[in-house]
Amino acid sequence: MAFLKGSGKGKCCGLQWGSSQIRLHKIVRLQQENLQKLVHIEHSVRGQSNLLQPGREFVKEGTLMKVSGKNRHPRHLFLMNDVLLYTYPQKDGKYRLKNTLAVSGMRVSRPVTEKAQNVLKIEYAEHCLTLSASSCSERDEWYSCISRSLPDDYKAHNTSAFHNSIELRERLGIPLGERPPTLVPVSHVMMCMNCGCDFTLTLRRHHCHACGKIVCRNCSRNKYALKYLKDRLAKVCDGCYAELKKRERPLSVIFPPTSSRCSGSAFSSVFHNIHYSSFKKQKKTPSALMEVAASGEGSTISGYLSRCKRGKRHWKKLWFVIKGKVLYTYTANEDKVATESLPLLGFTIAPEKEEGSTDAVFHLYHKQTLFYSFRAEDYNSAQRWIEAMEEATIL
Structure with a gap:
């Protein structure tokens, strides 16, 4: 019996040793293949x-x-x-x-x-x-x-939101204001990347010259001397202005105001720091529209589609994101806040049935009533959106 027990242990040890040898051989083979590949690249x-x-x-x-x-x-x-x-x-x-x-x-x-x-x-x-x-x-x-x-x-x-942040530039060894930022394309943004207000003919877009974001005038009323512009004053957003001021040496400690002449400049600085936004009635954005950014992180699908409302013939190109069985609509793919959100549970999706139609068109119905029509760039893209929407309509 002792012999049998001993032989069983020996067999188990033999199997473990054999599997270890196989793993070791596999590791060595992969290392050799990797070395050969690197040598080939260096030669090529x-x-x-x-x-x-x-x-x-x-x-x-x-x-x-x-x-x-x-x-x-x-x-x-x-x-x-x-x-x-x-x-x-x-x-x-x-x-x-x-x-x-x-x-x-x-x-x-x-x-x-x-x-x-x-x-x-x-x-x-x-x-x-x-x-x-x-x-x-x-x-x-x-x-x-x-x-x-x-x-x-x-x-x-x-993530795209972090791309323009101060922390990433610091990680890459680019102190804020010392090198030109990557400017967000104007065509990609339809609302302020800071407060979320919509841009209009009167509320124009402004680039922050420190981080590159596109903000409204209410979020970019400050100017700061940037090193990459040879200390020339340039418009910066509120977040960058606060960060840049934080890094300054406190000049008031080095040069304390001793004369009454300073009181006038201090008085004028009070008016300079009063923002128009404090008097403007802020538009309240529903929290549901702020839950998902247009970047679509963790979403089922995202992209541009042309949409036509029921009974209308006008197609409008918008950015859509499906996340958590909800269809979010954005004006552009860099927006932080959605313009609409539509829970898709209970809806049905149907492709275009007209014969000879080459458009990648599909329709969204609610209780057999046409709600929206969508048009994708091509047939394959339309099929991906149909599959994603159909999945979102089911619990």
Whole structure:
């Protein structure tokens, strides 16, 4: 009996040792493949040296198109777990290095633009790359690979809202006001990115020259001397103004006001700091419209659709987000506050039934009554929206 017990233990130990050997062999094989791949990349890319570094792992490579106005230029990317090689192909099958980007300082997003489809945007320090993939799935695969390679500190803040924040610029080593910010495109914003009020013919858009956000005049009444403008005064938003003032040395301690001449300037500064917004009656925004941002983080689907109301013929292009079985409507894809929210439970969706129709049109019904008609950019996009809406109509 003792012999049998001993033999059972020996068999178990043998199995454990065998599985450990298999895992070890697999790890060694993967390391060899990774080493061979890095050597191949270093040989293929002209201008690149010292690619072999401890802990460096190959992740992905592929060709994307650089979007520059109406022009498209092929760019070949090699992604490692810590760097991204940005190259362009040459006639002999090799590549010329244009830039080596540290993954830790990147921000990656998937903006919707009219200039190109399947856009992948990579931002780092002072520069920005706008690339176009051949398909939506390829774009999403690149987005996932780069996002997984980001350190945890950056993953937590890799959202469009955080892009323009003071904290991210500090993490990237860009003190506020010392370098030009990435300006948010005017066409992407229809309401103030600070207070959420709608822009009109009289309430115009203003760029904050410190962080790049688009705000209304009530949120940008302050000016500050910015270093990258050679200490010239420029309009900044309230948040940046408060942060910049906080970093100043308290001049009142160094130069205390001793004469009555200062009283006049102090008196005028009181009127300068009185904001028009304190007298203006603020529009109350329902809390339900502020729960989800247009960026669509964690949403089922988001994107532009043209919408036509029941009984109307006019189509209007808007940004839509489906999250938590609710359809949110935005004027543009950078808006913080939705203009409408519609719970989809109880609705039905039907595609366009007219014969010979090439439009990617589908309809939203409530109790057999037409509520809205939607038109997507193409048939495939329409099918994705129909599937997402149908899923949201069921408990």
